[in-house]
Amino acid sequence: MVIKEYVTYNQVHKLCQEAAPRILEDFQPQLMIAIGGGGYVPARILRSFLKKSGSPNIPIQAIGLSLYEELPSKHPSGSNTPGQVEAPGTKVTRTQWLDLTSLGEMENLVGKRILIVDEVDDTRTTLEYAVKELEKDVEAARQKLGAKGEKTVFSIFVLHNKNKEKKGLLPDDMLNDNRYLAARTVGDVWICYPWEATDIEEHDELARQQGSK
Amino acid sequence: MVIKEYVTYNQVHKLCQEAAPRILEDFQPQLMIAIGGGGYVPARILRSFLKKSGSPNIPIQAIGLSLYEELPSKHPSGSNTPGQVEAPGTKVTRTQWLDLTSLGEMENLVGKRILIVDEVDDTRTTLEYAVKELEKDVEAARQKLGAKGEKTVFSIFVLHNKNKEKKGLLPDDMLNDNRYLAARTVGDVWICYPWEATDIEEHDELARQQGSK
Numbered sequence: 001m002v003i004k005e006y007v008t009y010n011q012v013h014k015l016c017q018e019a020a021p022r023i024l025e026d027f028q029p030q031l032m033i034a035i036g037g038g039g040y041v042p043a044r045i046l047r048s049f050l051k052k053s054g055s056p057n058i059p060i061q062a063i064g065l066s067l068y069e070e071l072p073s074k075h076p077s078g079s080n081t082p083g084q085v086e087a088p089g090t091k092v093t094r095t096q097w098l099d100l101t102s103l104g105e106m107e108n109l110v111g112k113r114i115l116i117v118d119e120v121d122d123t124r125t126t127l128e129y130a131v132k133e134l135e136k137d138v139e140a141a142r143q144k145l146g147a148k149g150e151k152t153v154f155s156i157f158v159l160h161n162k163n164k165e166k167k168g169l170l171p172d173d174m175l176n177d178n179r180y181l182a183a184r185t186v187g188d189v190w191i192c193y194p195w196e197a198t199d200i201e202e203h204d205e206l207a208r209q210q211g212s213k
Numbered sequence: 214m215v216i217k218e219y220v221t222y223n224q225v226h227k228l229c230q231e232a233a234p235r236i237l238e239d240f241q242p243q244l245m246i247a248i249g250g251g252g253y254v255p256a257r258i259l260r261s262f263l264k265k266s267g268s269p270n271i272p273i274q275a276i277g278l279s280l281y282e283e284l285p286s287k288h289p290s291g292s293n294t295p296g297q298v299e300a301p302g303t304k305v306t307r308t309q310w311l312d313l314t315s316l317g318e319m320e321n322l323v324g325k326r327i328l329i330v331d332e333v334d335d336t337r338t339t340l341e342y343a344v345k346e347l348e349k350d351v352e353a354a355r356q357k358l359g360a361k362g363e364k365t366v367f368s369i370f371v372l373h374n375k376n377k378e379k380k381g382l383l384p385d386d387m388l389n390d391n392r393y394l395a396a397r398t399v400g401d402v403w404i405c406y407p408w409e410a411t412d413i414e415e416h417d418e419l420a421r422q423q424g425s426k
Contacts, residue, residue, distance in 0.1 A: 008222075010414070013222070013408070017413075034275075037256075037260055040256065040275070041253065043253065048409050048411075057250075060249055060308075061277070061308075061309050062249060064273065064274070095274075096312045098312070099312050101307075101310055194222070195226070195257050195258045200223050200226045200230075
C-alpha cells in the first residue's frame with residue numbers, strides 16, 4: 001500500500017518561509033528558475049520571503065518540464081517481470097525553456113547565482129535534466145564571451161526530497177557545496193499537494209488527522 | 214483609508230474550482246498563459262480542475278510582466294497636486310515571454326484557444342499589454358502562413374476584478390463574446406493574497422474575521 005502524505009497550502013507557505021533565511025544567506029540567488037507546474041507555487045511564495053526591503057523582487061523565469069516514464073516493451077525477452085510497474089528509462093520533455101529575448105541573451109546569466117525551484121525531488125530525473133541543460137547553455141554563453149566570465153552557480157530548493165534511490169544525478173560540487181536544500185526529507189510516500197486536491201477541506205482534514213497521529 | 218481584503222489559499226483554490234466548469238464549457242482552452250508572478254498560483258490550481266480524465270494536462274506557458282508606474286515629474290507646471298499618489302502613465306516591462314523553441318514556432322498558436330490567467334485585474338494595464346502583444350505575435354504568424362489559419366481566440370481568467378475606472382482596454386469582441394471571467398468582482402480595495410503574507414496564520418484569522426462580519 002502506498003502511503004499518502006497530505007500537505008496543506010499553509011504548510012507549503014511555512015516550508016518556504018522557514019527555508020528563506022538559509023537561501024538568502026547561503027545561496028544569495030539573483031534569479032529563480034521555477035520548474036512548472038509544481039515549482040510555480042513554491043517559487044511565488046519564496047519570492048515574497050526572499051525580497052529585501054528596498055530591493056526589487058528576485059525575478060522568476062519559469063521553465064516547463066514533463067517527465068514521461070518510458071513504458072517497458074512488453075515481454076522484452078519473452079519473460080515479463082510481474083509487479084514491474086515502473087520503467088527504468090525516463091524521458092524529459094521541455095514544454096517551456098528560458099526566454100532569452102527578455103533575459104537579454106544567455107550571456108547575462110554568466111557568473112550569476114541561480115536558484116532552481118521545484119516541489120518534489122522524487123527520482124531526481126527532472127532536476128538532473130534541468131541542471132545539466134542549464135549548465136550547458138550557460139557554459140556555451142561563457143565560452144562565447146571568451147571563457148572570461150565567472151562560472152554560474154546553481155542551487156536547488158525543493159519542498160520535499162524523497163529518501164529513495166535516485167535515477168538522476170546532480171553535480172558532485174553542488175552536493176558537496178551544500179547547494180541543495182529540501183525543506184523536508186520524507187520516505188518514498190505519495191505526497192498530495194493542495195493544488196491537486198479536488199476537495200480542499202477534506203484534504204486539510206486528512207492532513208490534520210495525519211499531524212495528530 | 215484603504216480597505217484591505219484578505220484572501221486565503223483555500224479561497225483561491227475554491228475560486229478556481231468554481232470557475233473551471235465555465236472555463237471548460239465556454240472557453241475550452243488548449244493552452245494557458247500565466248502572467249507571473251501573480252498568475253502562477255491560480256494557473257497551477259486551474260490546471261488540476263481543467264484536466265479531463267484520460268486527457269493530458271492543458272499546458273501552461275508562463276510570461277512575466279512588471280508594471281512600473283511612471284512617477285509624475287515633480288511640479289510639472291509649478292503646482293503639485295496634494296495627495297496625488299498614482300501617476301497616469303504606466304509602463305509594462307517583459308521579464309519573460311513565450312518560448313518559441315518549445316512551442317515549436319508561433320505558428321502553432323494560430324487558431325488555438327488560449328486562456329490568459331492572472332490574479333487581479335486592477336488598472337487593466339498589464340492585461341491590455343498581454344492581449345495586444347500576444348494578438349500581434351499570433352497575427353504575424355498567421356500572416357506568415359498566408360493568412361490561411363483561423364484566428365486565435367484569447368480569453369481571460371482572473372481571481373478578482375476591481376470595479377474601477379480602467380486605464381487599459383481589452384478588445385471589444387473579447388468583452389462582447391464574454392471571453393472575460395473574473396471569479397469575483399470587488400471594489401477598489403487592497404487585496405491581500407496569501408502568498409504575500411508574512412504571517413499566514415494571522416492572515417487567515419483576518420480573513421475569517423472579515424468573512425463573519
